[in-house]
Each structure stands twice: as C-alpha cells, then as structure tokens.
Amino acid sequence: MTSYVLTVDAGLKDLREADHLLQALTAELALSDGTFGCTHLVRDERPRVALSFAVESEAALLSARRRLTAQGHEVTDGAPDEVGRAVLYPGAAGLTGTVTVAELLSRSAIARVTVLGTTEPPAADTAVVTRDHVRPQWQDGELVLAVQPAAGGTLTPFEVPDPTPCCADH
Template identity: 60%
Template sequence: MTSATSAASGQPSPTPYVIGVDTDATSLRDADHLLRELNTGLGLPEDVFGCTHLVAGGGRRRVALSLAARSRVVIDVARDRLRAQGRTVTDGAWDAEGRAVLYPGAAALTGTLTVAELLERSAIERVRVLGAADPPDPATRLVTREFVRPHWQDGTLVLAAMPHIGGTLVPFEDPDPTPCCAGH
C-alpha cells in the first residue's frame, strides 16, 4: 500500500498516493471512529482506503491512520485540509500491513454473504480461514456482523475469518471484544 507497485504482483497499485495521519487514539475503536469522522468531514470518495496502524514510535503507543487513493488530487486536498486542522500528516503509510476500515465496497458488506459475494462486492481480494490450509469454498456463508476489517498482506487486502456455527464463517476481529481481564 505504500508504493506505486504491488509487491505481490509487480503491477501498478490501485492506490499509489498515500498519507499517514498521526493521532492520539489509543484504541482501535477510537481510531475507527476518528477515521470515519475525518472521512465525513473531508468528503472523500468511496474508492479511498482508510487504515489504522499500531505505532509505538516517538515514545508513545497509539493508533495512527493512513489514507490512500488513486488520485493525487484527492490525497493532496486531504493532506491540506488535515494540516489546516492542525493534524500531523506525512507521506506514506506507517507500515505496509494496515487494517482497512474504509475501502471500496465496505458499506455493502452487511448481513450474511457468501465468500464469493464478499469478494465481488468489495476491494477484499482473499479470505483466509484461521487454522485452514486452503481458502474457503466460494459458496461458504460469512456472517459479517456489520464489522469487516481486512488487513493488507503483501499488497493484497485479506480478510481473516474463523469458523462459526452452522458451517458459517465470521470475521476474526470481533466488533465488541471483551476487555482484557474484564472478569477480574
């Protein structure tokens, strides 16, 4: 995601223009909320990718953001508007393994879909089932829980999923995780 060429294929990346946005967010939930707020405020087109990145540099742990688009104009305008808001913006993403919150087709991933439908409707290119050597059958149903957060892996947007009841799958990341040590 950080360069103009996909590492996996050597082909031009669909999103060669990328900026990083530093934040004070300390949780993924807060970073997701901030990214959606920024997206709304900036009026970004639907083909923009917005990702979260866990960052420990600069003496503080936080969740930073990146925005990527095919259009340099879109990214230049976003950079200027973010800087005008007093945000720290850099060229490039924090790392190549961002967790996508905004991506083409994300809004269409609701309810229960087949793996084939998920891949057809969105920028997600592959589904990986934890503990399985092979990809899932395209007809396998995936219960989205209206929370689908794929990750960039080697220039490919991949959704990690896990087995669920009735032979279905669910995205690995839970929309309402139990905080660590909640029962103590």
C-alpha cells in the same frame, strides 16, 4: 491505479477510537468511494494507532493534507507500514448481514479469505456472518480477510465488532 497516501497521527490509543476518527474524517473530507482508510499499530517509544488514507488523485491528497493540517493533525506522506488494517475500502459498506465468500470477494476490494487454523481457502458458497464489521489486512499488497469457523458451518470475521476489554470485570 496509482494512489496517493498520507498518514494522520492523532495519538490514539485504541482501534475503536481510531475507526471512529477515520470514518469521521473520511466523511468530513468527502473522500471518494475509492479511498482506502486503514489503521496501523505504531510500536515505538510512544505506542499508538495511526490512520492512513490512500486516495485516487494528487488533488485529493493535497486537499486532505491541507484540511487535516489546518485542524491540527500531524500529517505525513506515505503509510506507516505495509500491513494496515482496512476500515474503509471499495465495497466495505455493502458487506453487511450474511454473504457468501464469493459475494464478499466480488463486491469488495478484498482479494482473499483465509480460515484460521487451515491452509485451504473456504468454499465460494460458504456463508460469512459479517456482524457488519469486516476488517481485512494488507498482506503482500492485497487485502486479506481472516475468518473463523462459526455455528452451522458458517464463518465470521476473526475481529469482533465490540471486544471486551481485558480485565473488564475488575
């Protein structure tokens, strides 16, 4: 599949806010289920989180660019980097509750699962408790989900859905 990619820089500072904007824009633009929506940490003189959308047609790209620009968003062609964190991707909506590694791979665009601290891939029948928050990252052109061991021999995605901000109790 040839994809057409654009980046939206809304000057966002945190991932949760970026996730929400990415999902809202995807719904507003009525982008197809084949769309990939990613967040990217931009580390320059103005650190921020940018969004990228990879759509399946030039027509979808042109329409999205026109509508986003009309809303006042800074839009550029291409992705900011090759290691985006995928929020929206084919099959993402179905990764809820507990699924096996095999189900996770067969139901979504995720190509590989890695367990932190090990070199071996998890067994296909290992349960993954998704917490309804599965955020794989692009690595060498494929989506890879990092997981960590959890209670009862299960796995959970490394990224938690509601992280506690640093110094929250101060």
